[in-house]
Amino acid sequence: MSKVLILVGHPDLSRSKHNAALLDGVKDLDHVTVHDLYATYPDFAVDGDAERDLIAQHDVIVFQHPVYWYNTTPLFKQWQDTVLTYGWAFNYEGRRSRTAGKKGMVVVTIGGTQDHYTCEGLVGRTAEELLNNWDSTLRLCQFDIQPVFKLYGTDFGVPHEDVVTAGKQYRALLTSFS
Template sequence: MTTNRTLVIVAHPNLAESRANAARLAEIKDLDNVTVHDLYQTYPDLNIDVAREHQLLREHDTIVLQFPVYWYNVTSLLKAWFDAVLVHGFAFTFDGSASALSGKKAWLAVTVGSTLETYAAEGLARRPLDEYLAPVTQTLEFCQLDYQGVHAVYGMIFDPSDETLILDAKEYHRLISTSETPAG
């Protein structure tokens, strides 16, 4: 039986100050089949090594993008990573032929400042989180990745309880260690 190799791409500009992301990473640190790749630590100068990133993507079966939602979007370095790494011929083709990413699973692990209620038709954001993440999910699908959904934890600006963070981190560990994915 082959072990599923998971690449967790972390794109948090203030990771040391993020209790939720730290809890998630602490919970998966000892998993043998997981590679944690911190973009802000690796590329503090924002100079992305595209060949290295392509190799990491090739070596893994599942790609998890872990990031905080900033202004209804991904962080700036994650956007720069998309632009530099997910290029024609590697990540996608126009003729329908397979890319280097074809068939790999991908999902999102996001932290959200506002509450779940904020992301409702009657909430402050006026639409669900999935609608704000649509450009990311469409990018993953265009790159022939098998998009599996999002695992989100809300209310980060309200200083969530340790219990909330522990439960979220345990669920994150369960998803990654069992190769399960969040419900889309």
């Protein structure tokens, strides 16, 4: 059974509707560990060794966060800088990293609607284009990259049934790793 680690980078999960709803659908799964970065590191002093140990204990690493200005949240960026270090998570010499072969998946909630995230839409780019930084990071760290899971329209009142459906899809996806 694959062990799944969900690294959650939401600044205030207690006030979240959508990230919390996704987590509610999976937190009872025996093979899933939910790790709230903002609750663990309110001062942004990320313990790189502890985080690397946690990653080492899991087979699937999920990076979950709301999209902030077309990117990740500030603490998640700090986490990346502190944890995904040269020689451990990546190198330029072609050696196998400590994250090599682990499944890596990005899960995001996006304020804009899906039609905003097209070449013709308000943003002028797809969500995948804007999240290329994650793709490049996971590729450099030799993760087995999984498709991005997205929940659009969170600033526009996603209908409750759509949130429920997304939660069920998220659960099915994480269950497939068991």
